[in-house]
Amino acid sequence: xxxxxxxxxxxxxxxxxxxxxxxxxxxxxxxxxxxxxxxxxxxxxxxxxxxxxxxxxxxxxxxxxxxxxxxxxxxxxxxxxxxxxxxxxxxxxxxxxxxxxxxxxxxxxxxxxxxxxxxxxxxxxxxxxxxxxxxxxxxxxxxxxxxxxxxxxxxxxxxxxxxxxxxxxxxxxxxxxxxxxxxxxxxxxxxxxxxxxxxxxxxxxxxxxxxxxxxxxxxxxxxxxxxxxxxxxxxxxxxxxxxxxxxxxxxxxxxxxxxxxxxxxxxxxxxxxxxxxxxxxxxxxxxxxxxxxxxxxxxxxxxxxxxxxxxxxxxxxxxxxxxxxxxxxxxxxxxxxxxxxxxxxxxxxxxxx
Numbered sequence: 621x622x623x624x625x626x627x628x629x630x631x632x633x634x635x636x637x638x639x640x641x642x643x644x645x646x647x648x649x650x651x652x653x654x655x656x657x658x659x660x661x662x663x664x665x666x667x668x669x670x671x672x673x674x675x676x677x678x679x680x681x682x683x684x685x686x687x688x689x690x691x692x693x694x695x696x697x698x699x700x701x702x703x704x705x706x707x708x709x710x711x712x713x714x715x716x717x718x719x720x721x722x723x724x725x726x727x728x729x730x731x732x733x734x735x736x737x738x739x740x741x742x743x744x745x746x747x748x749x750x751x752x753x754x755x756x757x758x759x760x761x762x763x764x765x766x767x768x769x770x771x772x773x774x775x776x777x778x779x780x781x782x783x784x785x786x787x788x789x790x791x792x793x794x795x796x797x798x799x800x801x802x803x804x805x806x807x808x809x810x811x812x813x814x815x816x817x818x819x820x821x822x823x824x825x826x827x828x829x830x831x832x833x834x835x836x837x838x839x840x841x842x843x844x845x846x847x848x849x850x851x852x853x854x855x856x857x858x859x860x861x862x863x864x865x866x867x868x869x870x871x872x873x874x875x876x877x878x879x880x881x882x883x884x885x886x887x888x889x890x891x892x893x894x895x896x897x898x899x900x901x902x903x904x905x906x907x908x909x910x911x912x913x914x915x916x917x918x919x920x921x922x923x924x925x926x927x928x929x930x931x932x933x934x935x936x937x938x939x940x941x942x943x944x945x946x947x948x949x950x951x952x953x954x955x956x957x958x959x960x961x962x963x964x965x966x967x968x969x970x971x972x973x
Contacts, residue, residue: 680694684698685700690825694729695825697725698723703720705717705812716749716750717748718749719745721778726739729845731959733841734766734790736788738787740786741784742782747779752779754778756775756777758770760805764800764802764827766789767789767790768786769786769787770785790841795831795839798832803826805823805824806822806824825845826846827843828843849968850962850966850968851877852969855973857949859939859941860919860939860946864937864972877969877970883920884924884966885923887963892922894928895924895930896916899922899936914942918936
């Protein structure tokens, strides 16, 4: 969370003192005139971001005060802000009034477009003394080559609730391209007649846009919150599903959406081959060959950072399956990656029956 300092001239200064509690915030101070007069002070909330593990990708993230909550395509950020209206006399601030309000941002990304939208609300402020009549302007900027445009009744007072939107528009993304991760920075400027302005800013959850699975014929641009784990299901792949369930019954917890640690996707094909070779024998045992189960399925997958022998033996397993079952699994994983915009390093879980 960033802040500005009102301009102070002479022995008596008048200004707005702003404090705010919000996630993903940093604080700093700048000023002019007397260093001790009319300062802006920010208190940062200790709450951290929280990701929903296997929530439906189209479901709205739940909202919790002073927290950013995300799932793969939705986020809710709920911020509280406290404004002190002060008069600085002989270097000492005298609080003449206060205003307390909250701002709730609900952002919804799109799996099939790099353009998306956000709605936000500013609550009616609870005021004391000269806290009435404080006006607010709200701006937003985005990184990663995306333009953010705010629609809000700028200059409105905090004495009543207000609503606004932020629309996001990205330039065309070339096939196989992944844009840098980015955040939205929200900037608030507070004004009141006879007082110097105050300001505060904070950031959204991190998002990422790509056209990694697109081609010259098909545009598959979309955006996701990469820190929110998604999930791929092995239900219906009988032997693969069974092998993972048996491992979990023995205490294996990696990739388990029911309290386990997530796996992380990996796109390094050389390391993937090494991971597979480290745990899968060259040939199936005789009893497996007799029943046609000649394909080695390793878990965690070789295409994860946890694959191969990166985890202790009690956290991994192999299962011999029929070739067609392994091919079906590969097709399912490919479809899941495209739908959820899963990239290198993204966390995920594996669902079993």
